[in-house]
Amino acid sequence: MTEPHPVRALDDTVHQRVRLGILTVLNETPQCTFAALRDQLDLTDGNLNRHLRVLEDAELVQVTKGYEGKRPCTWLKLTRTGRQALRREIAALEALVRRHRAADPNPDA
Amino acid sequence: MEAEQTLAEVARLRDAARARAHGGVWLPAVAVALLLLGSIVLYRDPFGEPSSITAEFPFWAGLADQQRSPAASYAYWFLGVPLVLAATAVWYRWRERHLGVRVAWPVFAAVAGGALLILAVLAAVPEGQPADGIELASGMFWPGLLTPLLPVAAGVVALGVAERSRALLTAGAWIALLAIWLCGSFPLGRVPGGTLSLRPGHYVLLMAVPLIVFAAVRLARTVRVAP
Secondary structure, eight states, rough: OOOOOOGOOOOOHHSSSHHHHHHHTTTSSSSEEHHHHHHHOOOOOOHHHHHHHHHTHHHHHHHHEETTTTEEEEEEEEEEHHHOOOOOOOOHHHHHHHHHHHHOOOOTO | HHHHHHHHHHHHHHHHHHHHHHHHHHHHHHHHHHHHHHHHHHHHSSSOSSSSOOOSSSOTTTTSSSSSSSHHHHHHHHHHHHHHHHHHHHHHHHHHHOEEEEEEHHHHHHHHHHHHHHHHHHHOOOOSSSSOOHOOOOOOOOGGGGOOOHHHHHHHHHHHHTTTOOOHHHHHHHHHHHHHHHHHHSSSTETTTEEEHHHHHHHHHHHHHHHHHHHHHHHEEEEHHHO
16 A cells, blocks of 8 residues: 555645645744744734635634733734644655655756 | 645744744843852852851752852842742733733742742751751752752743743753752762762853853844844
8 A cells, every 4th residue: 555645645625725834933942933934924914814814714723812011912922733734744745745755866867 | 735824824933922922031041040150159169169068958059069158048049039020010011011021920929939939948947857968868858958059940930931932941850850969969969980070150150051042142143123
């Protein structure tokens, strides 16, 4: 029996470029503000909001609204499921690269 | 290939996010190193070779050697450690407000502060006979562990966990190993077949140097990534 193609392990929710970026940044810190994430990924508020809603619905990211002094502030946190999903996605991408290199070991030739 | 490009982009983003999130660790590392270095003045002969040495339990100066004043040593650590923790809290709160990233620094504060509290409680337990140097060397090991250096080492390990830094974990383990070895035998620096001709000041330097090197490297990296 042959191994399933690694492309089948890619998760559509996570694989999207912006969402993969969000999960990658959140994986490096216990919590991060909406503004900091927006600046790091160079996104607009609306764009980031849209992707965060998808990730929140999938329970990959936890959103907490609060205040920093008198200013409203939204804190974002990667959930355990989100961390696992990111790990699986990276593993699938690496497997894909390995498979590609094995099939075509000398692409420049 | 798209997957390769995606992985490269993920790696770039991860490095930038890591530098931003953990770029503030140099300050608590420097603070702990300075606290250690400052403790050198607590010893009567930190670098010199005295004709005789007596060390009183608990080793409030840190290492098993003659201290100037046990009360001053006690005050140094029991004021110094909370001060370092308070400075660390202010630093991380400031970074939270300005950079919008949180670090699990309360773990560092809880472990270092908690371990210091445990040390105070254990040291206050009444004993029958005070242990002397000969008893200590021949197996009465644990009273030597009543040293403020172990709460400091535990704090550095906790900081390593909070900041996801293997280097800090190693630095904390290094301080703990040196403290256990040096406080578990008398005179200082016993090895099979003799005693190393180093004094408490030298050993404290050995404990602090990894932290200073770590802080310098991290600060340089942080400045380079986000000038």
